[in-house]
Amino acid sequence: MDLVKQDSKYLMNTYKKNVCLEYGIGCHVFDNTGKKYLDLTGGIATCSIGHSNPKLVKAIANQAGKMINxxxxxxxxxxxxxxxKLSKLSGLSKCFFCNSGTEAVEAAIKLAKKHTGKSKIIAMKNGFxxxxxxxxxxxxxxxxKEKFKPLMPGFEHVEFGSIEALESKIDKNTAAVILEPIQGEAGVIMPPEGYLKEVEKLCKENNVLMVVDEIQTGCGRTGKFFCFQHENISPDIVTVAKGIANGLPLGAVISRKGIDFDPGDHGSTFGGNSLCCTASLKTIELIEKVLPQVEEKGKYFFTKLESIDSSKVKEVRGKGLMLALELNEGAKKVSEECAKNGLLVNCIHGNILRFLPTLTMTKKEIDFAVQTLKKAISPEGNKND
Ligand SMILES: Cc1ncc(COP(=O)(O)O)c(C=O)c1O
Structure with a gap:
């Protein structure tokens, strides 16, 4: 089959693709020619505990034989x-289940409006x-956004990291502030130290809900189950999805005590189905086993990336196993060269390579990844080799 032709003939034109993946084992995936790759895309942060984990496969199969939805x-x-489990892990109170990240955010927006009776939502520049x-x-x-206007009224965007910018936009009609603890789609953008704590304080002082979008940063990705836990804060509403069921479609919005819907306010036919919830329970059990090593592995990966001695490297940033390598030039070419050499990396915004590997990745696999990246960035050789 001519995959490129058939894909463009029958599928809408939303994603650019290259290889065709057929199966995965742990941190590795295999394409339709049998070629093996170390996968640093991790299913865009969905594959927390590795591809085809046998314990998860068994739990899914058992549940599928009993009840799917x-x-x-x-x-x-x-x-x-x-x-x-999610209420306990987050320190919050109640959950609503849906099937994706965007649905979790939709539910969070409705919940914030309903609970406060206000309509303005403040979000962050570069936020996704x-x-x-x-x-x-x-x-x-x-x-x-441009092609889909008019969008929903009442949203305003302020500089991520500037508490003054946020303060200047909060008014009597502000229901909530929504933000990612680390901006993932923007290219793994870190806020200044202490920023989340200040946002929490400002929200509390002004009776505004703090909604933390943990869809990319959650489920152990940064070394704690939720990224906001590094800053010791208590948001009012948290959204999760991606890594929560290791690739099965599940999202959740989790709220503080007293923030709830009434019957008919919201719903989902598939949301919280038995199959995805069972997969999620098993995924979380397995995440909790590897979670104590995520921070250390992330530091190891970070340090190795920093050791790449090339004028093409602009910056290494991130936390835990949510990392990015920003180049001055040629990131697309680097990702293509890596794929040829058995490493899948995601190139975003032209010059950023983003790494969201499975949390089970070993130091040996990190070494292979960095060696392959080094060769792709500086084919002529690296001083630190
Ligand atoms: C922080 C954040 N929120 C929401 C979403 C949307 O999630 P989904 O693609 O599952 O709808 C994403 C996806 O990348 C995300 O990173």
Whole structure:
């Protein structure tokens, strides 16, 4: 089959693709010619505990044989167990389940409006919260929004990292502030130290809800289950998705005590189905096993990336296993060269290579990744080799 032709004939033109992946084992994936790659894309942060984890496969198969979706018309033990687990992990109170990140953000926006009776939402410049119309209104990049206007009214964007900018926009009609603890789609942009704590304080002083979007940073990615936990804060609402069920479609919005919907306010036919909730419970159990090593592995990876001695390297940034290498030039070429040499890396915004590997990646695999990157960046050789 001519994949390129067939794909462009039958699939809408939303993503640029290169290789065709057929299966994965742990941190590795294999294409349709049998070629093996170390996967630093990690299913765009969905593959927390590795591809085809046998314990997860077994849990999914067992549940599929019992019940896939009993729907929200009935009680579901996996759904209640998962809500209990996420509430405990986040220090919050209640969950609503959906099927993706953008839906979790939609639910968070509705919840914030409903709870406060106010309509203004402040989001961050360079922030990303999804592509459905409500979430897209919170997303910043004008490139994603222009063709779909008018979007939802009431959204304003301020400089990420500037507490003064945020303070100047908060008024009596502000329901919530929504932000990522680290801006993932923007290229792994870190806020200044202490910024989240200051946002929390400002929100509390002004009776504004703090919504933390942990869709990319959550599920152990940065070394704690939720990234906001590095700063010891208590948001009012948290959104999660991506890594929560190791690639199965599941999202959740988790809220502080007293922030809740009423019957009919919101819903989802597939949201919180037994299959995804069972997969998520097993995924979280397995994340908790590897979580204590994520920070150290991330530091190891970070230091190795910093050792790449090339004038092409502009900056290494990130936390845990959410890292980026910004180049001055040629990142696309580097990612293509890496793929030829058995390493999949995601190139974003022209010159940023973003790494969201499975949390199970070993130091030996990190060494292979950095060696391959080094060769692709400086084919003529590296002083530190
Ligand atoms: C922080 C953040 N929020 C929301 C989303 C949207 O998630 P989804 O693609 O599952 O709708 C993403 C996806 O990249 C994200 O990184």
């Amino acid at each position: 009993s729907t929200n018309l009935f009680y579901s033990v996996p759904q209640i167990e998962l809500a209990k 919260h999804g592509r459905t119309l409500g979430s897209l209104s919170a997303t910043w990049n004008p490139k994603f």
